[in-house]
Amino acid sequence: MRRADISRSTKETRISVSFDPDGGELSVKTGLPFLDHMLESFGRHGRFGLSVAAAGDLHIDPHHTVEDIGIVLGMAIREAIGDGRGIGRFADAAIPMDEARATVILDCGGRGYLVFEGHFRGIETGGIPNDLFEHFFSSLVHKAGITAHICFTGRSDHHICESIFKAFGITLQRALEKSGSDSEIPSTKGTF
16 A cells, blocks of 8 residues: 555645555645646546645735645655655656647656756646746655656647646656565665
8 A cells, every 4th residue: 555645734825635656536626727637637647546635825826836736746656655665666658638748757766856848838827827837846856756857849838738747647657556576676776
């Protein structure tokens, strides 16, 4: 059982996330319908059990809510990975959405790092400033201990976002699949 349940409360947000890489129910309520759609795509295509409940200071703007969801989801993924015994660790996927395409390459080996390459055409998508999507993934991968290379192209920012979230979910699912002996940690160091 690799399920992780993490909650975090600040003066700006209250976030609860359940993450199970082995499947389960999907429920996302962030107060931001477009982010709900993206996280549902991430969960469905990754075949994860995922619950995200968020309440934030959306009367100011979506920044704190988007950032803190990334932080808490990253913490839950890190806890679910544990010591990494038996996982594949590395994976990649290239996923199209009509004219858009995202390529995601992951290393779930304990080192948080993000490369985010591509250009949005507009300023915001679904009421969320486009620069927050990079910030979301930066927060997530640093807390999860994942090196992620996310590269994208396209004309529709909606399609770009959807291809990124789908590709990230599919790639993460592949990286977390049990691929070896449960006693093996996939690292030359013997630890992450």
